[in-house]
Amino acid sequence: MGSDAPRQKEYKLPVKSPRVEDFRPLLESLDARDELNEVFKNRIAKAVQLLDEGIPLYPNDFIKEHEIGPVVAAFETASEETLAALDRRFCVAGRVLSLRSFGKVTFFTVQDRTGRLQVFADKQTLGQEAYAIFKKFEVGDILGASGSLFRTKTGELTLHADAVRLLTKSMRPLPEKYHGLKDVETR
Numbered sequence: 001m002g003s004d005a006p007r008q009k010e011y012k013l014p015v016k017s018p019r020v021e022d023f024r025p026l027l028e029s030l031d032a033r034d035e036l037n038e039v040f041k042n043r044i045a046k047a048v049q050l051l052d053e054g055i056p057l058y059p060n061d062f063i064k065e066h067e068i069g070p071v072v073a074a075f076e077t078a079s080e081e082t083l084a085a086l087d088r089r090f091c092v093a094g095r096v097l098s099l100r101s102f103g104k105v106t107f108f109t110v111q112d113r114t115g116r117l118q119v120f121a122d123k124q125t126l127g128q129e130a131y132a133i134f135k136k137f138e139v140g141d142i143l144g145a146s147g148s149l150f151r152t153k154t155g156e157l158t159l160h161a162d163a164v165r166l167l168t169k170s171m172r173p174l175p176e177k178y179h180g181l182k183d184v185e186t187r
Contacts, residue, residue, distance in 0.1 A: 011027045011031070012041075019048045026171065027044070046138065050136055053133060055133060062165060064093040065092075066090050071117065086148070089162075092145055094110030094117070095110065095112075096108050096138070096143055097110070104131075106135075107119070108121070110145065120150075120158050121161045130164070137166060139174060141168065143165065143167060
């Protein structure tokens, strides 16, 4: 005689971990609406990897010290020399809008309710272990970053991060940039 309990569907994810079961309700919900695709599977796999490394997906102990808008407004016209002489750390938080990785360095843009700021993260400053964790963050995640301001070769005001922390892991990708969110029910 067989068991009367229904057999659970198996979801193939690019990670092997018992924590995958924690995401079963999300997987089943997405599958029931026919929305489960490789993007969701990869985001869930990265979330599982972060949890396996002891990184909380939704910590509640980060203190944002500066709004992005006022920081940009105060220093957007400052020269490179002024920024270099500035002995001040800034601690900002916002949603990652874009990520551009070049091996050992990454530029990403964060936005809060007051504005946008480019952030520079490099393996040398963050350290190999912290940079490996940082590489698992994605567009849509909300990150906290702290560091000093500088200007890039193109003249853009940028925060050189000496610490980057995950504040909220985004399971859904951001809506398409130009067409936005079309589905009225989802919106």
